[in-house]
Amino acid sequence: MSKSLQQGIKKYLQVLPNDEWYEKNKFYSFVPERTRKHLLAVFKGAKVSYKLFEGIQAENELMEMESRTQVLGYASVIELGVDSFLQQYLSNTPEFIKLTTGTITTKPLSIPTTLEKNVRDTLPNVFLHSSDAVVITKLKPVNIPWKKIRFENKVEVLTTNNVFSPKFSERVKHIYSARNMIHISAEIQRSKDITFDLSLAEEAERACEGTSIYLNKYIKENHL
Incomplete structure (x- = not known):
């Protein structure tokens, strides 16, 4: 790695959100502390990996890999946040009960x-x-095992209970669908639906941060 690239990465790391930013913005603050530490590590890792790929001026296959890395990281954070929120705050709603009962x-x-x-x-x-x-x-x-419940159906519970707007709900489901295409066989089958590029990576990042904002807003407005 060249000296200029090393300096560029170090400079970028210095402007990444610090611990104070995460606490001030209550970034996924509703997630249990032990789990949240892992969540933040994945989020920070996705941020850093972006700069690493940009530093080597990734193109073609490497740019696709950059997008895949971003989508996988951000979608994993979203999933963990949604799961935690549903189980803590909406477990008594008819939609949640219907979701988890068969x-x-x-x-x-x-x-x-x-x-x-x-x-x-x-x-x-x-x-x-x-x-x-x-x-x-x-x-x-x-009771239906949590792991067997489709993520899209979990998101619908949030939409029905006015936690997510319909438009944002579709964005989150789109990112999660892309996350499932990380498997090559799935991508081959659905290559026309999603393209791994920088715009998708940026959408994943916005969806990840937006999910925290929406969920915290609901908690605040409902005094939970």
Whole structure:
């Protein structure tokens, strides 16, 4: 690395937000402290990596890698912030409960022998609309594991509860969708949807900072 590049990077690091900035702006301050330290480390890393790529005047494949790095870092911060906020402040809302609750079917139920024979013979066929066999079961409520809930659906809970504006909600979902395309196989399938360039990286950074602003605003306005 050249001396001029080293000096440029050091100069850039000096103007990065310091600890006072993060506290003054309550940057993801609602996230539990231990988790927040990791969140801030990822955010700061994304900021620094931007300058490193710019320092080597990244072009073509390297510029794409620069964008990927930014999107991955910022989207990870957004996801962690959204998860923490939902679980702390909206866990009692109907939308959250619907999001985290599902049903499963039990084993097939046997028909009591005390029923009249003609009822026992015809009951399984009452709802037949084809030649398929029909069995009778119960629906059992279950909690859906958090990891299996789609991020887009989590964002919809925020939108429905007026935490995110519809426009900002779409921006956040767009960045997260790009984050999922970090996998090459996914990118090949959806290469026409998203292009990894500097504008996408900048959008990811704005969405990351905007998420903190929106969530803190809701906390303040609702005295939480």
